[in-house]
Amino acid sequence: MKTALTGAHFLNGDVACAEGAIAAGCRFFAGYPITPATEIAEHLSQRMPEFGGIYIQMEDEIASMAAIIGASYSGLKAMTATSGPGFSLMQENIGLAVMTEAPCVIVDVMRGGPSTGQPTLPGQQDVMQAKWGSHGDYGIIAMTPSSVQEMFDLTVEAFNLSEVYRVPTLLMGDEIVGHMWEKVIIPSPDKIKIQNRKKPTSRPEEYLPFKPDDDLVPPMACFGEGYRFHATGLTHNEHGYPKTSSSEVQSRLVRRLVDKVQKNADKIIRVEEVMLKDADIVVVAYGIVARAALSAIRKAREKGIKAGLLRLITLWPFPEKHVAKVAESARAIVVPEMNCGQMVREVERAAKETPVAFLSKLGEDPHTPMEILEVIRRSK
Amino acid sequence: MIQETAQVTLHPFSKYLREDMMPHIWCQGCGNGVLVNAFVHALDELQTDLDKLVVVSGIGCIGRTAGYMNVDSFHTTHGRALPFATGVKLANPELEVVVISGDGDLFAIGGNHFIHAARRNIGIKVLCANNLNYGMTGGQQGPTTPLESVTTTSPYGNIEHPFNLVHLAAASGATYVARWTSLHVRRLTQSIKKMLQKEGFCFVEMLSPCPEIYGRYNKMRSGLEMMSWFKRASVVESFSDPSKADITKERIVVGEFVDIEKLGYEKLLHELISKINEKAMDRVS
Numbered sequence: 229m230k231t232a233l234t235g236a237h238f239l240n241g242d243v244a245c246a247e248g249a250i251a252a253g254c255r256f257f258a259g260y261p262i263t264p265a266t267e268i269a270e271h272l273s274q275r276m277p278e279f280g281g282i283y284i285q286m287e288d289e290i291a292s293m294a295a296i297i298g299a300s301y302s303g304l305k306a307m308t309a310t311s312g313p314g315f316s317l318m319q320e321n322i323g324l325a326v327m328t329e330a331p332c333v334i335v336d337v338m339r340g341g342p343s344t345g346q347p348t349l350p351g352q353q354d355v356m357q358a359k360w361g362s363h364g365d366y367g368i369i370a371m372t373p374s375s376v377q378e379m380f381d382l383t384v385e386a387f388n389l390s391e392v393y394r395v396p397t398l399l400m401g402d403e404i405v406g407h408m409w410e411k412v413i414i415p416s417p418d419k420i421k422i423q424n425r426k427k428p429t430s431r432p433e434e435y436l437p438f439k440p441d442d443d444l445v446p447p448m449a450c451f452g453e454g455y456r457f458h459a460t461g462l463t464h465n466e467h468g469y470p471k472t473s474s475s476e477v478q479s480r481l482v483r484r485l486v487d488k489v490q491k492n493a494d495k496i497i498r499v500e501e502v503m504l505k506d507a508d509i510v511v512v513a514y515g516i517v518a519r520a521a522l523s524a525i526r527k528a529r530e531k532g533i534k535a536g537l538l539r540l541i542t543l544w545p546f547p548e549k550h551v552a553k554v555a556e557s558a559r560a561i562v563v564p565e566m567n568c569g570q571m572v573r574e575v576e577r578a579a580k581e582t583p584v585a586f587l588s589k590l591g592e593d594p595h596t597p598m599e600i601l602e603v604i605r606r607s608k
Numbered sequence: 609m610i611q612e613t614a615q616v617t618l619h620p621f622s623k624y625l626r627e628d629m630m631p632h633i634w635c636q637g638c639g640n641g642v643l644v645n646a647f648v649h650a651l652d653e654l655q656t657d658l659d660k661l662v663v664v665s666g667i668g669c670i671g672r673t674a675g676y677m678n679v680d681s682f683h684t685t686h687g688r689a690l691p692f693a694t695g696v697k698l699a700n701p702e703l704e705v706v707v708i709s710g711d712g713d714l715f716a717i718g719g720n721h722f723i724h725a726a727r728r729n730i731g732i733k734v735l736c737a738n739n740l741n742y743g744m745t746g747g748q749q750g751p752t753t754p755l756e757s758v759t760t761t762s763p764y765g766n767i768e769h770p771f772n773l774v775h776l777a778a779a780s781g782a783t784y785v786a787r788w789t790s791l792h793v794r795r796l797t798q799s800i801k802k803m804l805q806k807e808g809f810c811f812v813e814m815l816s817p818c819p820e821i822y823g824r825y826n827k828m829r830s831g832l833e834m835m836s837w838f839k840r841a842s843v844v845e846s847f848s849d850p851s852k853a854d855i856t857k858e859r860i861v862v863g864e865f866v867d868i869e870k871l872g873y874e875k876l877l878h879e880l881i882s883k884i885n886e887k888a889m890d891r892v893s
Contacts (some may be wrong), residue, residue, distance in 0.1 A: 256699055277881040278888035282698050284877075287724040291691035294684065294721075298664075298695025301682065302703065306695065324685050451680040451696060452703050454659045458626070458675050460683035469629060470675065470683075 232279075234416045241379040241405040242267035242309075244412050245335055246275060248383030249307050251420050254333070255281035256306035258295035260288055260314060263347040264403040265337040268309040289314035293321035293334070300330040301459070303450035305387055309335035311403075312345060315354055315361070322396050323362030326485060328459045329394035329438070329446065331425055333386045336398060337406040338515075340591065349592055350403035352515055352566040358398050359544045365482055367489025369496055370398040370544040372515040376410035382541070388423040389496060393488055394445050400543060402566070404516040404594065432456065438481075439466040444488035493545040500539040501550075503529065507536030509604050510558040512551060512575050514540040517564050517594050524600035535604050543571065551578035558582055560607035564595045583607070624648045624658070626678045633672055637823075637831025639790035639816030640670050643737050644677075646793055646814075647708070650800035661704045664693045666713035669744045670737040670816075673708045687718030690725045693732045701731070701874040704804065711738040711752040715771050719751070726780035729808040731872040735800065736811070738773065739818035740855075747821035754855060758825040773813045775850040778866045783808035785850065785866035789815040789838040792862060799864065807872040815860065 233247050246268045249257070257276055259269040269285065276283040282299070286292040289310050296306035310318065315336045325332055340346030341353045354361075358370040369389050373379045382399055390397035426447040428435050437457040440446045446466075449455035462470040463478045471477040489496065500518075503525060504510065513521035518539040528535035538554055540547055551574075555561060561579050563572040564587040572586045587603050589595050625648070634640045651661070658679050665674035667686035674681035680703075684692045689707045697705045707714075714722050714736050725732060741759050742748040749762040752773065756765045777785045784806050786799040796814055803810035817823065817834030828834045838860060845853070846863035853861035 256695065258695060277884035280881055280885045282877070282881070284694070284698060286691060286694070287720055290688065291694070291721055291724070294688040294691035295695035295698075297684075298682075298692040298697075299699035300695075302696045302699030304699040306699075320685055321688060324688075328682070451662045452660055452700055456659065456679050458681045458683070460675065461685055462683065467628075469626075470672075 232417050233414050235414060237412050237414060238409060239376055239412045240267060240407055240409045241373070241376045241401060242337065242407065243271045244376045244379040245309070245383045245399065245401065246271040247414065248380040249333070249387070250275055250279055251380070251414065251417065252305065252384040252387035253422055254305045254307050254387060255279065256296060256299035256304040257282065257308065258284050258286050258292040258299070258306070259308050259310065260286055260292050262311045262314045264339055264406045265309045265311050265335060267406070268335060289317040290321060293318040293325070296332045297321060297325050297328065297330045300332045301451055305331070305391070307333040307335065309337065311337050311339045311347070312341045312354055313343070315357065319361040323364060323366065324461045325396040326362065326366040326368065327461050329448070330396065331390040331394050332396050333383070333390055334396055334398050335383070336400050338400060338402040346591070348403065350516060350566060350594060352402060352517065352570070355400060355543055355567070356570045358400055365486055367395065367486045368398065368544055369393065369395055369489060369542070370400050371542050372400045372540065373405050374515055374518045374539065375405065376408055377412050379405055380412050380414060384420060388421065391425045392423050392445070393492060393496070394425060394448060395489060400515070402515050428455065436466040437468045438464060440484060440488070444484050444491065489545055496542060496545060497547045497550070498541040499547050499550050500541060502537040502539065504536040504538060504554055506534050507554070507557070508534040508559045509562060509607050510536050510538055510554045511562045511564065511600060511604065512538045512540065513564055514543060514571065517566060520595045520597045521564060521600050523597035524604060527597060527601050528604045533604060533608055540571070546574045546578070548574070548578045551575055552580070555579035555582040560585060562587065562600065562603050562607055564589065564600050564603070566590065566594055621648050621652065624651060624678055625676055629676050632676060634669060635820040637817055637819040637834070638669070639739070639814065640673070640737055642790040642793060643670070643708070643735060643796070643814050643816065644673055646797040647735060647800055649797045650804060653801055654804055656704065656804065660702060661706065662696055664689045664696065664705065664707045666709040666718060668710035668713045668742070669739070670708060670710045671713060687713055687716070687721065689713065690718060690721040690732065690734070694725060694730055697730055697732055697874055698877065701878055705731070706733045706735065708735045711736060711740070711773065712742050712750045715773065715776070716751040723776070723780040726777060726782045726809045726811070728873040729781055729783065729870050731808055731874050733803050734809070734811045736773065736813045737816040738813050739816045739822055741818060741822040743818050743821045747825060754857070759822070760825070770855070772851070772853060772855070774853050774865045777811040778850045781809065782811045782866055783868050783870045784810035786864040787813040787815070787853065787862050789842055789860065789862060790817055791835055791838045791842065807875070808870050815855065
């Protein structure tokens with residue numbers, strides 16, 4: 229790890245994400261060029277080989293997602309990066325990664341959608357897709373960076389969570405955090421917490437590849453280690469063998485895939501709380517929009533309005549308890565999002581009786597602090 | 609009363625299969641078992657290290673093969689066996705990676721992955737059971753269904769031109785290409801052996817009888833009738849022009865079509881990585 233970047237650097241968000249992947253121990257990247265995530269691939273095509281890692285440009289995003297699952301099963305930490313259209317193409321194999329519990333990281337640098345939409349402009353329109361994009365029921369982890377620093381930090385964390393819980397972990401950036409240049413402080417490798425998947429302790433002939441420990445996560449053997457195990461996207465028992473007509477096997481498997489995220493939610497979820505103690509009006513925001521929201525609550529305080537910010541760093545599992553807690557004492561909650569109303573539905577559900585004002589924005593710019601301030605004022 | 613005592617011994621090849629996955633799902637008269645048998649014989653003759661073998665399948669009848677092989681195995685989503693296998697092979701080039709899948713999986717939904725894996729010349733060995741239709745879903749027309757064949761979705765006869773798989777594989781850059789039918793068991797086994805020893809992307813197609821589904825609609829209701837067609841129509845024309853190796857009622861051209869030497873992608877890549885990695889280490893030391 230001698231060539232790892234350390235110290236203060238002026239980087240763009242995509243490059244910071246790529247460096248975060250290297251710092252996290254990622255040694256396999258498969259991707260397909262797409263604005264505004266291309267710089268992640270470009271940077272890793274140069275950097276990966278310096279660390280003995282693999283960069284491969286696949287024929288499409290479907291293949292990229294399949295390849296990182298394969299690499300993960302061969303024992304490498306693996307990542308892909310894309311934007312909306314590619315994220316849509318990846319969904320089926322994200323489901324395969326969920327079903328076969330393959331640790332891997334998917335970066336979606338969100339742009340305006342639907343369809344080809346606005347390739348060069350920011351959006352937050354994929355956040356529900358992050359949770360529900362692949363068919364069937366499952367648990368997944370998704371995080372949203374608000375800064376170039378977090379493009380680095382949260383990429384490392386995404387790898388750790390994905391390794392610990394054997395679940396594909398999504399980093400939901402946006403065009404602004406992806407393309408913006410900011411100062412990034414990179415700690416030395418020994419100061420960065422790295423977590424790795426649990427390896428089996430049982431002998432190969434006794435190994436059950438999908439038998440979970442108490443934390444609901446099964447230890448993971450990799451190909452070539454002599455365990456000779458089977459994995460399938462079909463409903464399977466603890467042996468990994470398909471059992472497609474047993475309601476008991478289906479129920480036990482799917483509930484565990486949901487529960488291993490949900491029951492560990494308190495350990496997974498991260499939020500930032502700013503001036504919440506006495507807040508009458510709480511802005512719940514994430515990603516680049518949270519930067520404007522922070523500015524807005526400060527301006528509100530200057531004007532004597534007790535405003536606070538709950539910044540969602542983890543989107544999925546949804547920080548329900550945190551929202552419920554602020555809703556108990558707040559008079560109103562304000563949710564600004566760069567979509568037509570996605571996470572606001574979750575906020576409303578958790579806020580119960582507390583009124584929630586939604587501020588939607590689409591297109592070129594995220595919300596300005598003044599626009600958010602205006603809604604704070606009206607909600608007072 | 610005569611008492612018979614039978615000495616039950618393990619089948620000499622039982623170590624290659626997961627017996628607890630049996631019985632298999634395949635119909636009477638299906639050729640998939642022939643392909644697995646030929647593959648197992650090839651592994652046995654080569655004394656392949658089973659701890660370093662990974663079998664990857666897609667979706668379809670033959671897709672269940674991954675589960676039946678007693679090695680590290682993975683049953684992917686429909687069409688994605690090759691890109692999954694690409695990740696496996698690049699991440700650990702020491703592994704022997706074999707994709708065993710069907711014509712629909714590899715050439716319709718997965719067609720793009722096939723041509724690109726062949727173009728890269730990645731060292732994945734592909735064994736395709738071509739049953740000329742979508743068997744598992746009940747016999748729909750597919751990318752290899754011969755013209756005029758009747759299927760559940762071409763009830764008036766197929767008007768789509770089928771892919772010639774050996775021509776496609778050769779044109780895409782494969783280093784070894786062969787086609788046999790389930791009748792040509794010894795030659796099939798030899799071809800599998802050969803491809804397992806070669807570098808780069810290799811492709812072996814086996815025409816597989818599907819009497820229960822394809823044959824039902826095309827006047828070949830038994831495995832024997834389908835095998836009779838293979839016997840009657842097959843002509844061995846090794847190293848003939850693969851573009852002329854059609855599969856029709858009258859003529860099935862079989863044989864080896866390509867056998868060339870080309871450095872495998874994973875070798876080139878890992879050599880490049882070592883060079884760059886050394887340079888990077890020199891720069892900081």
